[in-house]
Amino acid sequence: MRLPHTAARLLPPLREGVALHPRRGATRTPEQFLSPKLENKTKGKLQKQVCQVVLDHFEKQYSAELGDVWSSVRDVLTYPSCWQHAVLLNKFSHAADLEDTLCAQGYHPAFSATLPYLPRSLKCYVSRTPGRFPSQKHQTGRLKEYYLLNAASVLPVLALEVKDGEDVLDLCAAPGGKSIVILQCASPGQFHCNEYDELRFRWLRQTMESFIPHPQFDLITISNLDGRQIGELKPEFFDKILVDAPCSNDRSWLFSFDIQQATLRLLRRRELSVLQFQLLRSAIKALRPGGSLVYSTCTLSKAENSDVINLILNSCSNVIPVDIREIAKAVSQEFTFHSDTQQHELLVLPEKGRAWGPMYVAKLRKIQST
Numbered sequence: 563m564r565l566p567h568t569a570a571r572l573l574p575p576l577r578e579g580v581a582l583h584p585r586r587g588a589t590r591t592p593e594q595f596l597s598p599k600l601e602n603k604t605k606g607k608l609q610k611q612v613c614q615v616v617l618d619h620f621e622k623q624y625s626a627e628l629g630d631v632w633s634s635v636r637d638v639l640t641y642p643s644c645w646q647h648a649v650l651l652n653k654f655s656h657a658a659d660l661e662d663t664l665c666a667q668g669y670h671p672a673f674s675a676t677l678p679y680l681p682r683s684l685k686c687y688v689s690r691t692p693g694r695f696p697s698q699k700h701q702t703g704r705l706k707e708y709y710l711l712n713a714a715s716v717l718p719v720l721a722l723e724v725k726d727g728e729d730v731l732d733l734c735a736a737p738g739g740k741s742i743v744i745l746q747c748a749s750p751g752q753f754h755c756n757e758y759d760e761l762r763f764r765w766l767r768q769t770m771e772s773f774i775p776h777p778q779f780d781l782i783t784i785s786n787l788d789g790r791q792i793g794e795l796k797p798e799f800f801d802k803i804l805v806d807a808p809c810s811n812d813r814s815w816l817f818s819f820d821i822q823q824a825t826l827r828l829l830r831r832r833e834l835s836v837l838q839f840q841l842l843r844s845a846i847k848a849l850r851p852g853g854s855l856v857y858s859t860c861t862l863s864k865a866e867n868s869d870v871i872n873l874i875l876n877s878c879s880n881v882i883p884v885d886i887r888e889i890a891k892a893v894s895q896e897f898t899f900h901s902d903t904q905q906h907e908l909l910v911l912p913e914k915g916r917a918w919g920p921m922y923v924a925k926l927r928k929i930q931s932t
């Protein structure tokens with residue numbers, strides 16, 4: 563099933579949050595997947611510094627696109643000490659007293675029972691105060707008890723509404739956060755996680771090994787393909803598809819430490835919309851009629867969000883938008899949403915005390931072609 567690399571690359575590879583030419587290496591811990599500079603940062607030896615080139619670019623684009631809202635979003639994005647992390651419990655392995663420990667530390671469940679879809683097995687805790695629960699190191703042969711993530715990352719999975727027995731594809735899956743959330747929610751029939759970048763593919767496999775026990779792990783397909791080819795390879799195969807697309811990751815781009823790389827990324831930003839459109843076209847091919855897909859990004863950029871979805875809706879007669887406003891209503895205590903979106907989309911705006919996002923989510927359903 564592996565495609566020849568020359569045939570697979572319709573566009574030069576553009577990957578979110580990683581070096582343009584990742585090294586090929588042996589198995590590493592997630593910490594070792596970071597570059598040495600970034601590792602130093604995480605150990606507190608270097609201070610995170612806002613990259614002025616990126617900030618200037620965002621300032622111009624987002625003040626035009628979001629108006630007054632941008633200045634408060636910018637204050638959160640450029641001030642890491644107010645960032646928050648949610649704690650997603652691993653239903654396959656967590657200590658009985660972990661929830662008590664979290665509650666004692668001021669955490670509470672992030673999602674309310676009024677959500678249209680909220681499996682009881684999904685347990686995600688958040689705290690109003692900034693900070694981070696200690697992360698767990700990868701240990702071969704030992705399952706992790708929880709995964710730290712941006713709480714807004716759970717929303718695309720809730721919008722996908724995966725049920726037991728459905729065939730599910732996570733098209734752009736590394737490092738695996740949303741795949742883990744999907745498996746907390748349901749037991750898919752077939753579960754296929756894909757990642758094109760070789761290094762991140764290995765990271766994805768390691769994440770899955772760290773969270774999913776053997777009988778379930780053996781049923782998961784983890785592939786290293788160009789997502790743009792999967793529609794041709796598996797036409798009308800899946801009931802649900804998540805396209806968590808490579809995008810301009812606003813939060814991490816603002817802290818680029820390599821100005822040349824940051825400038826290059828900004829120059830090539832337009833190519834991302836092309837790639838996102840092609841990934842969506844491929845996902846639509848891979849969906850069964852009646853199946854649905856969720857498209858998500860972690861950028862505020864209109865060009866990578868609603869413009870891409872509008873282009874898909876205008877060019878593919880076999881998909882229709884799905885209303886997901888109920889999700890926003892049900893979680894409005896915990897998340898701030900942009901008010902100027904259509905019924906099939908959500909845009910989470912980071913705000914002080916609810917510093918989740920940016921996260922754009924859109925849902926489409928495939929219908930029989932006429």
Ligand SMILES: C[S@@+](CC[C@H](N)C(=O)[O-])C[C@H]1O[C@@H](n2cnc3c(N)ncnc32)[C@H](O)[C@@H]1O
Nearest residue numbers: 577734735736737738739740758759789806808
């Ligand atoms: C936003 S990240 C996915 C994050 C992941 N869903 C999670 O929750 O942990 C997008 C991923 O898409 C990958 N990617 C880039 N181009 C791709 C392609 N053509 N096909 C599949 N994946 C691709 C990137 O390497 C990156 O890992």
